[in-house]
Structures are given as C-alpha cells and as structure tokens.
Amino acid sequence: MTAPALDFWFDFASTYSYPAALRIGALAEEAGVSINFRPFLLGSIFKAQGWTTSPFNLLPAKGGYMWRDLERICADLAIPFVRPDPFPQNSLLAARVALVGLRESWGEEFCLEVFRSQFGEGQRIDTADATSKILARLGVAPEPVLKTAQSDGSKAALRDQTTEAERYGIFGAPTFMTADGEMFWGNDRLERALRWAKQA
Amino acid sequence: MTAPALDFWFDFASTYSYPAALRIGALAEEAGVSINFRPFLLGSIFKAQGWTTSPFNLLPAKGGYMWRDLERICADLAIPFVRPDPFPQNSLLAARVALVGLRESWGEEFCLEVFRSQFGEGQRIDTADATSKILARLGVAPEPVLKTAQSDGSKAALRDQTTEAERYGIFGAPTFMTADGEMFWGNDRLERALRWAKQA
Numbered sequence: 001m002t003a004p005a006l007d008f009w010f011d012f013a014s015t016y017s018y019p020a021a022l023r024i025g026a027l028a029e030e031a032g033v034s035i036n037f038r039p040f041l042l043g044s045i046f047k048a049q050g051w052t053t054s055p056f057n058l059l060p061a062k063g064g065y066m067w068r069d070l071e072r073i074c075a076d077l078a079i080p081f082v083r084p085d086p087f088p089q090n091s092l093l094a095a096r097v098a099l100v101g102l103r104e105s106w107g108e109e110f111c112l113e114v115f116r117s118q119f120g121e122g123q124r125i126d127t128a129d130a131t132s133k134i135l136a137r138l139g140v141a142p143e144p145v146l147k148t149a150q151s152d153g154s155k156a157a158l159r160d161q162t163t164e165a166e167r168y169g170i171f172g173a174p175t176f177m178t179a180d181g182e183m184f185w186g187n188d189r190l191e192r193a194l195r196w197a198k199q200a
Numbered sequence: 201m202t203a204p205a206l207d208f209w210f211d212f213a214s215t216y217s218y219p220a221a222l223r224i225g226a227l228a229e230e231a232g233v234s235i236n237f238r239p240f241l242l243g244s245i246f247k248a249q250g251w252t253t254s255p256f257n258l259l260p261a262k263g264g265y266m267w268r269d270l271e272r273i274c275a276d277l278a279i280p281f282v283r284p285d286p287f288p289q290n291s292l293l294a295a296r297v298a299l300v301g302l303r304e305s306w307g308e309e310f311c312l313e314v315f316r317s318q319f320g321e322g323q324r325i326d327t328a329d330a331t332s333k334i335l336a337r338l339g340v341a342p343e344p345v346l347k348t349a350q351s352d353g354s355k356a357a358l359r360d361q362t363t364e365a366e367r368y369g370i371f372g373a374p375t376f377m378t379a380d381g382e383m384f385w386g387n388d389r390l391e392r393a394l395r396w397a398k399q400a
Binding site: 076 | 259264269272276369383385386388
C-alpha cells in the first residue's frame, strides 16, 4: 500500500490559495498525507469562460466580501495580511520558477515565500526582480533559475500542467485532488480533502 | 445586554442553503444565538448581474462540482440528498408563504420542510399544490395562507426583503449577517458567523 497523497492545485494570484498554502504542510503531516504542489494558470481557464480578469474584480460585491473574508481568515490563523495592489498579478513567471524548484529541493519553500510576499506583505510578485529577491532569500542563485524557467521546456511544462488542470475540470483555486479523482475546491475544504485522501 | 442574534439570509433555490438550514437550529442553540430567518430572491440579484439562471448552470464545471460537493456534505451530515430537476426552481411562492409563516408560529418549520422536500426528496417546490402539501403536513390550512401570501402586502414584503439584501451587498446564499454588520457567505461559514455573533 502506498502512502496517501493529495494534489494541491493553485495559482499564485489566487487569494484563498494563500492561507491554504500556509496551512497545508502541518495539516498534511498530521494526517500522514503527502502533498504534491501543482502550480497552474487559472487565468487561462478564466479566459476560456470569457473572463478577462478575476471574477472578484468582475463582481464587486463578491470581491469586496472576499477581501474582508480573507482578512478575517488570516486574523484567525494569526498570519499577516496586506491586500496587494494591483490584483490579480500575472503569475506566469512565478509558476514557471516554481516548477523548476519543485524538481529540485526548494520548490515548496519558494511557493510559500511567493504567497507570503504577495498577500502577507502586499508586494509585487510578477517581475524578474521580485522573483530574484525571493530566490536569493532562499539561498538559490537567481540567474540560472530564471534562465531555466524561461526555456522552452519550462514553458511547455507549465502549459501541460494547466491543460491537465482543465482536463480534470478544475475551475478555481485552491483545488485538492485525491488519487481516486475526488475534487475539493477552496481553502475551507482542505481538512475534508485530507480525510478523503486518508480513507481512499 | 440583548442576546446575540444572527440573520440567516437564504433563497429556497439555493443548494448550499439546504444543509445550512438543517444545521442552523442546533448550532445556534448550542451557541446561545437567536436566528432570524430571512428568505429573499437571489434571482433578482443574479438578474442585476446579467445572469439569466443559476451560475451553477452557466458554469458547467462549477455546477458539476457543486452537486458532488453537496452530495458529500449531505452524506457527512447523514441527511438525505436527491438532486432536484428542474434546477433552479422558482422560489417566489415559497418565499412569500415563508414570510407569512415567519409572522406566525410555523415559519421556520415550513422553511425546513421546503428545503427537505426539494433537496432531500427531489420534489417540486414551485407550485401552489406542492406548497399546499407542505402546509398541510405542518397542520396549517393551505387556502387562507396562499391567499395572504399572494396579497399586495405579502408581495411588497418580499420585494422589501430582497431590496434590503441587495443594500447589504448580499450576492449569494446562504449569507449570515451579524448585528454589527459582519457578513459571512456560505454553509461553511455558519460556525464562524455564530462565533462572531457571540463576541460582537
């Protein structure tokens, strides 16, 4: 019998993926479930629905609620929250770099730092400069990583990842997928997804 | 000091309002919070956003997920679930009748029965006949109630209720509003809303 596993699908621009990313490590360890970080581009999926930006921007009442809800969630978790501007940020480069890191040893820590930087400090995460600073903080030399991240292979890897998400019917983030194909959407479904992964 | 209170805003066609309605009584009693049932018409609010039907129908991937998620939630709660067809049903008459009942003694039980009938048994809830059967099950004579529910006063009461929901920025259901104006959206926010209502 293999250890239970859960795929954690997220976009760096996704607001509720921030608390999910910061919570998932400890909860998964407690549950004895191994987590696969799967960054993808939600923007491509939104575009296919005719949306040109985040639905939180397209629907102001829902967007205003989301920011307040996220603020409350972060306060409950005692994690910092600063609303970033602009929102959403282009998550393309960060996602490509994350895929490079997830093949090495620093991928998950890079993902957490991108989320912390964006939603905990309100920083930009969409430039080579911002990405380099995060890499440097992790003790990873930025230049070769950025070069690899912009290679044709890395671009194709992220496209494939996004295509796979679309094929599963993923329509938002964070989304948790169990090995037996059960889908759970939203930070508030993380605990249920871990229980499912354990029992499946 | 007055006892803590929470407004429970819902539309009878709202899927996640079903588990919320069945859960709220016991949880509120445990928390020492009094609940005001506030049926309104989400359809009017959706229409103002240019939607002609439920977003779960407009976005098939999200809709498919929602039905599976609701099925899991009901299984976890050990409450029955049958997917109703058609969906959504017109909730106008049920909401008007509910407002009559909420001024009398049988309002909350009527609301629970409408939800149980629709999502627990897959029945129609959008006809005078269906509404009459539910009233009769509660020992309430249907004819005078239906007559009152279709009066100008009852129609205006529901319109006012929906206008009030819109003014608060309510964009979905279930929504829980505390006395100090804090909004919580979704069945999964019920426990947090009750804690907020207690502490406010």
